[in-house]
Structures are given as structure tokens and as C-alpha cells.
Amino acid sequence: MTAAAVAPSISQARIQVADAQRPEREFVLAAQRGDHDAFAALVHLHQRRAYAVTRAIVATHEDAEDAVQEGFLHAYRALDRFLPDQPFGAWLYRIMANSALDLVRRRKVRDADELTEAVALPFRDPGEADELRTRLGEALTHLTERQRSVIVLHDVEGFTHGEIGGMLGIPEGTARSDLHHARATLRGILRDVRSDL
């Protein structure tokens, strides 16, 4: 099947999702039987959240996008091993987190200096006029990668400590501790910035 042949089926899947007639479990079961439309529907349902997970871990928007694509490919390959009674989202986001962590590791090996600069400018918007955003972007470079991921996954995306621990492969208590330290670090740096103004 070619990409051109896939396009109409994606649209059909989108309509099906919009109608929300079929529960997620049915999409999963159909996708496991090799139904591309069903997998497209799962992609449609989860890609935003998947992006949020990967974006919390990698340094740039482009890397997050790459990690999302890789993550969905991994998920598709591993789909036959997924038990449909489990929550699909949790399973998928763990794959996404692993995909993002893999990407970070590969980037580190390839070009550590470039990564450091990218962390300093984590937002893709070239304007970046908002001062808080700028200061915060700088402050984030003072966090470890894991602390940064934990605070974004918790404070921005609303994942629980347990979910974050599952995604990043760390104990729940460590996720809690990372969050505490990340907040304290950011608060301290931003307070120093204010006193300098």
C-alpha cells in the first residue's frame, strides 16, 4: 500500500474518532489485527499527549517530534505484545518516554556541546519576548535532565509521581524528590534574577 492509498483511510479514521463511537479498546484490538485505520485513530487520539511526554524529556521541539514518530513505530511493532485490558495510554507513554530517552542518549554521544546550547533555548518560538519565559529557560539549564523532565511532566502535563516514575524508570519517591529539588532550584534562581532587576 502506498502513502497516497493511506491518506483517505486516515481521514476516515479521523471521522470515526471525532464521532467517538468506538472505544479505545476496539481500536487497539483492530490495530492488533493489522487494521491501519484503527492504528491511525490511536495516533490521532494520543499524539498530543505523546508529544508532551517526549517534549518534557528532550531539549527541542524537533527532537520531541522525532521521538513521537519513533515511539509510535515502536508501539506498532510491539502492539501484539500489548494486553488490551491494560490502559493503552500508560503503555504508550512509557514507550514514548523510552524513545525520548534513547534520543537524548544518542544526542549526547553525538554532540554534547550542541545539546547544552539547545537546553539553554528550549522553546522553538524565535520571538521569545516574554521575560519570564526567557528567565525560566535559562533557569532550566541549572536542572538535571531528569529533574527537568519530572517537573514538566508533573506541573505541566499533570502526571502523577507514580506515572512519572513508570515512564522514566525511577522509583516514585525519586520522582517526588526530583520534583521538590527542581522547584526549589527554579524558585531560587528566579528570586535571584528578581533581586538583580
Place this chain on the structure above:
Amino acid sequence: MSDLRLVHGHDEDDVTRGLRAIYAAPGDEAYWSELEARIMHRVVGMELGWWTELDHWTRPALLAAAALLLACSAALFRAHESEQTTAYEALLAPLPGPIETAVRPMLQDTRDGTVRYILSRQ
């Protein structure tokens, strides 16, 4: 305008707000449609994978193998036919004169010459 209202108690609100701004996902629906299409394109491409590639090459490979087999068979047949013709012609061709007759005078001449040489030296 600065949003850095870092009065104690407001810090985390500001931090969270700032983080949300930094890590916001693209809001454009077209972006997500395009990403979804790209993902599905790769999924379908991955599934077709090397099986399709093999399938693409199967027909030419079979044709090439058949052509090679025909060429080999024809060559073998021609070689066998040529051998048979040569053998048949060899049987029918008249035999040349006895080799002994042709060679003996030369040998005799050489032998006589040698004897004459030895006798002349004595």
C-alpha cells in the same frame, strides 16, 4: 511587561505558567494532521518492509533464472552435438599412412650418421 511576580507563594504559579508557555504543544490542527500522516506513512512503509522489496525483485529474478537455465541447456546441447559430430567424422575419415614408415628413414639416417662419426674418430 514582566511576569516575574516572585512574591513568596506566587513562585510556583509563575513557574508553572512559564513552563506551560515553554513546553506548549503546537496548537495548529494542520500540524497534527500532518504529523499523523507522517507517522502512518512510516508505519505502512515499515510493514511493507523487505517483503515488498523481495516481492518487487521476485519476478525479474525468476525470469533471469529461467533465461540462464535455457542458455545453459542450449550450450550443453550444442557442446554434446559437436562432440558427437567430431567422433562420427573421425570414424569416417581415411586413416593416414603408417607413422612407422614415415619416421623410420629419419631415425635410420641419424643412427647411421652417429655410427659413421664414431668410426671416423677411431
